[in-house]
Amino acid sequence: MTAKETFDRLAAKFPQFPLGYLEGKDTAILVKGENLVGLAQHMRDDEEYDYCSSITGVDYPDRFEVVYHLYSTKKEGGPVILKVHAERENPMLPSVVSIWPTANWQEREVWDLMGIRFSGHPNLTRILMWEGFEGHPLRKDFPGSEDEYIFG
Amino acid sequence: MTQEDTVPPELKRNVFIAPVDWIYNLGRAASVWPVMFGVACCAFEMIVTVTSRFDLARFGMEFLRASPRQSELMIVSGTVTKKMAPQVVRLYDQMPEPKYVLAMGACAISGGPFKDGYNVVPGVDKLLPVNVYVPGCPPRPESLLDAILKLHKQIRAETIRTSPWYRKDADREIPVPEYGPRGLVLPKGDKS
Amino acid sequence: MTELKTETITINMGPQHPSTHGVFRLILTLDGETVVDVEPVVGYLHRNHEKIGEKNNWIQNTPFTDRLDYISPMSNEFAYVLAVEKLAEIEPPERAKYIRIIMVELNRIVNHMIAVGFLLNELGCFFTPMFYCLRWRELVVDLYEMTAGSRMMPNYFWIGGVSADLPEKFLPECKEFVDAVPGFIDELERLLTDNEILQMRCRNVGVLPPDVAVEYGCTGPLLRASGVPYDIRKAEPYSIYDRFDFDIAAGTVGDVLDRYLVRIAEMRQSAKIVEQALRDLPEGETATPKKRKFRPPEGDVYHRIEAPKGELGFYLVSDGSENPYRYKIRAPSFVNLQSLPYMCRGHKIADVVIIIGSIDITMGEVDR
Numbered sequence: 001m002t003a004k005e006t007f008d009r010l011a012a013k014f015p016q017f018p019l020g021y022l023e024g025k026d027t028a029i030l031v032k033g034e035n036l037v038g039l040a041q042h043m044r045d046d047e048e049y050d051y052c053s054s055i056t057g058v059d060y061p062d063r064f065e066v067v068y069h070l071y072s073t074k075k076e077g078g079p080v081i082l083k084v085h086a087e088r089e090n091p092m093l094p095s096v097v098s099i100w101p102t103a104n105w106q107e108r109e110v111w112d113l114m115g116i117r118f119s120g121h122p123n124l125t126r127i128l129m130w131e132g133f134e135g136h137p138l139r140k141d142f143p144g145s146e147d148e149y150i151f152g
Numbered sequence: 153m154t155q156e157d158t159v160p161p162e163l164k165r166n167v168f169i170a171p172v173d174w175i176y177n178l179g180r181a182a183s184v185w186p187v188m189f190g191v192a193c194c195a196f197e198m199i200v201t202v203t204s205r206f207d208l209a210r211f212g213m214e215f216l217r218a219s220p221r222q223s224e225l226m227i228v229s230g231t232v233t234k235k236m237a238p239q240v241v242r243l244y245d246q247m248p249e250p251k252y253v254l255a256m257g258a259c260a261i262s263g264g265p266f267k268d269g270y271n272v273v274p275g276v277d278k279l280l281p282v283n284v285y286v287p288g289c290p291p292r293p294e295s296l297l298d299a300i301l302k303l304h305k306q307i308r309a310e311t312i313r314t315s316p317w318y319r320k321d322a323d324r325e326i327p328v329p330e331y332g333p334r335g336l337v338l339p340k341g342d343k344s
Numbered sequence: 345m346t347e348l349k350t351e352t353i354t355i356n357m358g359p360q361h362p363s364t365h366g367v368f369r370l371i372l373t374l375d376g377e378t379v380v381d382v383e384p385v386v387g388y389l390h391r392n393h394e395k396i397g398e399k400n401n402w403i404q405n406t407p408f409t410d411r412l413d414y415i416s417p418m419s420n421e422f423a424y425v426l427a428v429e430k431l432a433e434i435e436p437p438e439r440a441k442y443i444r445i446i447m448v449e450l451n452r453i454v455n456h457m458i459a460v461g462f463l464l465n466e467l468g469c470f471f472t473p474m475f476y477c478l479r480w481r482e483l484v485v486d487l488y489e490m491t492a493g494s495r496m497m498p499n500y501f502w503i504g505g506v507s508a509d510l511p512e513k514f515l516p517e518c519k520e521f522v523d524a525v526p527g528f529i530d531e532l533e534r535l536l537t538d539n540e541i542l543q544m545r546c547r548n549v550g551v552l553p554p555d556v557a558v559e560y561g562c563t564g565p566l567l568r569a570s571g572v573p574y575d576i577r578k579a580e581p582y583s584i585y586d587r588f589d590f591d592i593a594a595g596t597v598g599d600v601l602d603r604y605l606v607r608i609a610e611m612r613q614s615a616k617i618v619e620q621a622l623r624d625l626p627e628g629e630t631a632t633p634k635k636r637k638f639r640p641p642e643g644d645v646y647h648r649i650e651a652p653k654g655e656l657g658f659y660l661v662s663d664g665s666e667n668p669y670r671y672k673i674r675a676p677s678f679v680n681l682q683s684l685p686y687m688c689r690g691h692k693i694a695d696v697v698i699i700i701g702s703i704d705i706t707m708g709e710v711d712r
């Protein structure tokens with residue numbers, strides 16, 4: 001099944017969620033933040049996309065984007081890619097940990113390095129850097145860090 | 153004073169007189185025990201150095217010690233990150249005197265390929281005094297062996313009279329850095 | 345009689361601990377000897393791969409991928425170059441494709457061998473089995489050194505091919521190695537598989553049911569040991585894996601012993617693949633003409649491969665310049681490690697160490 005067909009089928013199946021079609025090397029589906037959890041629930045229960053491979057935050061000049069790559073261990077077929085946008089000021093998205101527990105650490109990583117909050121996450125703390133570190137290093141405007149301790 | 157005029161003739165074959173330093177250093181240099189402390193990729197080459205092909209045991213380093221309190225050499229094998237830095241310093245402080253540090257690999261020397269990282273300490277010598285540097289990314293096991301021989305040479309050249317760790321006022325403890333909002337900060341209450 | 349009051353205690357293990365496979369800390373909550381909860385704390389080797397990857401240009405990133413999972417550098421490079429090739433629509437020559445498969449499968453053998461060796465180490469069988477396993481790593485490392493010039497960090501895969509053709513001596517020596525692998529695995533199995541201590545300490549320890557494994561996003565031998573025969577080489581064949589004949593090894597219970605057996609079986613399969621690749625290796629070019637300035641078109645791709653530890657994926661965003669706009673690594677160890685608390689609950693503290701060993705993590709990849 002091509003990505004376009006998958007998209008058409010999903011769009012017909014879930015008229016309650018307005019979806020956007022993003023053409024590209026890997027075709028993606030654009031979802032609104034408030035519909036994400038509802039769609040994810042359907043994807044897992046009805047479409048057998050039981051395996052959420054990766055969650056990535058990207059810092060674009062005008063927005064933050066979080067990309068979800070979904071696969072199925074039960075049926076054939078390439079990924080379904082969901083993209084969600086978040087605004088630049090105080091980015092906040094719903095968490096999908098209740099649907100795919102694997103999202104737990106991945107969302108913590110996105111919060112740590114990219115600074116996107118996930119509402120409803122059980123334990124949204126920094127994972128790679130220490131608590132108390134200022135800033136989110138993977139943002140394009142991260143100033144770099146300075147040490148008092150290390151000279152030279 | 154030579155062997156001739158102090159040792160009775162019947163003991164000449166059994167008694168051997170040498171400077172205290174010489175004996176002391178011989179014993180120490182032949183049994184340098186490293187702490188088993190693998191940090192990053194270089195740790196793997198360190199493990200390989202212990203295996204039968206390269207056989208570190210030839211140089212009196214039978215086995216990597218699991219506890220810093222039983223060891224006298226710290227092979228910093230890999231990238232020291234800022235998150236790890238307090239632990240590295242704490243480990244060093246826990247080691248008994250005399251103690252040596254061997255910086256293995258480009259990362260431990262200068263930060264190596266990850267020098268620009270926001271979480272990377274650019275060289276472990278920013279934290280600890282380093283005795284031998286081993287360049288390479290990762291250094292081959294042979295170069296680690298060579299570095300250990302260099303360390304033996306250094307140890308042999310030491311003298312018990314000037315060793316800093318026997319002085320009364322010796323304070324070789326290094327203050328442990330703390331996490332700050334932008335990187336490592338000096339511990340609070342430190343005078344310097 | 346009044347009941348004895350019990351209290352749980354919290355202890356800290358790591359970040360410097362001989363059995364944590366690098367710098368990694370565990371906060372264990374214990375009730376006597378029994379583990380109530382485990383909280384892994386990672387990040388002690390966070391080397392900023394993703395940030396540095398954005399500063400480097402596309403070609404410079406290949407050697408950095410070597411340092412992710414430093415036990416299987418070739419697989420990391422493979423995933424990265426495939427992702428870039430997908431982005432830029434480059435097709436490497438046939439010979440290069442076969443060489444890549446040979447290298448990657450040799451890497452899988454090495455990785456599993458080390459995983460088995462470390463597992464035995466953690467069972468208390470200090471170093472002897474590992475020395476056996478590392479002896480075989482040395483043979484592969486010599487092959488790498490002969491081809492790429494470096495034992496551990498070969499930087500051998502290039503975008504659009506491999507950096508150099510195989511040296512003359514490679515083929516006979518590689519053949520010799522692959523022919524010897526089954527014999528060595530037999531030897532290892534004679535030594536270990538029916539060993540009572542191994543059986544007793546690994547059977548029904550750290551059981552991960554299949555549905556939980558999928559939920560936690562586990563991949564690689566960890567998932568297959570739970571009985572889910574999901575292997576990306578078969579599920580979504582990349583490169584030329586559809587041309588080879590091999591089986592997917594799968595377990596039934598999903599305990600530590602099954603993971604050990606799956607790794608043993610996968611080594612045999614990898615040796616089989618290398619044999620086929622050596623047989624079919626065509627003559628010809630090994631790289632497309634190289635450009636000094638490499639600028640892939642705008643867009644984003646995700647490409648994943650079955651690395652020895654699980655699904656290794658690269659999500660790359662290009663804005664048409666010489667540097668990646670976003671360079672994200674989906675590391676198998678990082679995701680697999682999440683299942684550790686689930687597997688450890690209810691077991692004894694000594695089992696925690698074995699369970700970590702059976703997941704097979706590399707901190708370079710967990711923390712990136």
Ligand code: SF4
Nearest residue numbers: 193230257258259289
């Ligand atoms: S010097 Fe190279 S091999 Fe050693 S830790 Fe650093 S990156 Fe890894």
